[in-house]
Amino acid sequence: MTAEIVSVGTELLLGQIIDTHAPTMARILADCGISCTRRVTIGDNMERLVATLRDALSRADMVVTVGGLGPTQDDITRDGIAVALDDELELVPELEERLREIFSVRKIKWVDSNLRQATKPKSGTAIDNPNGTAPGLICEKDGKIVIALPGPKNEFNPMADGPVRRYLERVQGGQVIHSRTLRICGIGESAVEEMVKELMQGSNPTVAPYAQPAEVHLRVTARAASRAEADALIDPVEERLRTILGSAIYGVNDTTLEAATLEMLRERGEKVAVAESLTGGWLGMRLTSVAGSSEVFVGGAITYTIPLKESLLGVSKEILDGPGPVSEECARAMAEGARDRLGATYGVSLTGNAGPTSDDGSTPVGLVYLGLATPEGVEVESVTFRGQRDDIRQRSTQWALVKLRDKLLGR
């Protein structure tokens, strides 16, 4: 079974935004054993859309479109699919009712152009969109399949990875391509590759490294008649990778570093609090992205200015006037303050200079101190990160999580 992906949107075509949905969709197709043979990006132009869809349908068994399902005049995908399939659009009363309800709950004024989102080609089935107004579509006509997905990320991702993935698994039936991703922190990509290069020679499963911001993912992919058989091929490879990489593997598939770390704390019945300066809440934001984190994460102090370091965390005047807010001493006092004043087993502090300029000329851009207060005492380390302001901030949060996890592992 072959598929082509058609991304619709002038802003994509002109390079104003990067298309991450088509790669996501290609990976889901591959997982389901469907070969993606071509991806096309076109603008919001009805004639070109219809020609592209017809062209794709003449080659492939299936076409997946991304974007252009919204309410505005630019949103032409639904109409284009109907034309390409020689089908007609019909208004679906249940969809209209749902739309009107969303508008009323959100207290947004209803305009009739929204009705377009309540239509579908007669050969199509609407896919529920719990995160937005535009439903997705699955059309089966004349032996071909057209699937339409909305463009906004929070709508696209759950729909592609949920109902569409299940549909694809069902229509595909036979061989599956199944992957498992091992997530690694604290080791660079080339070092990981050097350690596992022997396993990268295999063909089923294959092992491939992907560099992520401040971590490495190893993707193990097997082809088999079923997901269970693929898993049976992957299991021994995972075992060998774990022998080589040990506790550097912090999680599998979608487990984030913050989720893995919080889970370790939860198992130990311990709690963590944060004291953030340059990251301004980013570390807390990551920890609270995990559902149920309130069992383990008590909270934090965003002490972005000097007076708050004193009033919220008890950093002394001597430290603030002496070594200053970006110093080993300040990171130490912030971590202690977070642990003691906020009431946690561990206090994690981050203070540094994220740039673009040095406030006082004495701390280089990228210099960050990390404090880790534990029941046994406080440790402080420093690193100088390179990059833009938000790179430095993000790397700081990653470093803090790696170090907290190391501590829990007794390293």
Next chain:
Amino acid sequence: MTAEIVSVGTELLLGQIIDTHAPTMARILADCGISCTRRVTIGDNMERLVATLRDALSRADMVVTVGGLGPTQDDITRDGIAVALDDELELVPELEERLREIFSVRKIKWVDSNLRQATKPKSGTAIDNPNGTAPGLICEKDGKIVIALPGPKNEFNPMADGPVRRYLERVQGGQVIHSRTLRICGIGESAVEEMVKELMQGSNPTVAPYAQPAEVHLRVTARAASRAEADALIDPVEERLRTILGSAIYGVNDTTLEAATLEMLRERGEKVAVAESLTGGWLGMRLTSVAGSSEVFVGGAITYTIPLKESLLGVSKEILDGPGPVSEECARAMAEGARDRLGATYGVSLTGNAGPTSDDGSTPVGLVYLGLATPEGVEVESVTFRGQRDDIRQRSTQWALVKLRDKLLGR
């Protein structure tokens, strides 16, 4: 003049890496006044490559390929272009000499498969590649142009933005396409479109809306002989849009809502502090993403658990035991606590239930209270957001920024 971009590479097609080169190339084409009408991604397959190139050349004046110029068997672009143009490859002695020299300097063993990188179609001119072994190509034949660029980022970027950009400017001879983006908050996409639909009928400049998470961007694009002339066409349209949308336009081009809001505070000499529960630091993280934010943003309290709402912000036991942490009363006390205890002109609080489940069964998932403490008193509002945990959290931070900005505007 029209162009299509063809990205070549199985790893791109399967979504294993994200294609950022095609967007870069599309922006360069637009800068030079060349319309990019389609982008295609195909794998390392000669038959499909030739068919795709011929197809693209039948429609467009120019085709730009990215990737597949290296020495391995997978690198088929050079051969594919020769076939598609009915041309022949020839070995270029100077290219061979340069290649052999690179290998000798780098002390890498020469293998004859490298000779492929010293060939070019007879109709083509090689583009020097100071950062790698594979030269680029510009072919002009039968009134069509084919440009081939290498895939590695450090080779692609300087070649695309250097010799290729200069070549495009020369063949195009003048016209530029220039855009300005007006950023709007607090109004939905379809309402914005309804308000400005008359201006969306224009052809030069064009006006097009783009929905972003919780905001709308209006992109005004003009074609003219120079950037200055394009700006002169855009200016009166911006003026009319500002008359219609008023202060809902918070910024232009890259200005974020957090940057615009902080700038308003800075001009007034006022400061803001945050008290975050469900967002866990996200609002603080956004505010501190702006360079120089410490002049205006004092800090915040991440009171993720109930005891910290009391100890850091002074929320009373009566409120926490009565209406509870997700309540109008708690949002009010949190905002007051942030303003008074952290020492700011404005205190912004967010408390709510981000899901996936309701902690106590009484607060629905997505219910969020926003408190805004000002010198004149405290206001509290509530909204119920739909979506995943992080959507609800992100929308909450956006809502807080919109409401703070409204307050500064006297609304």
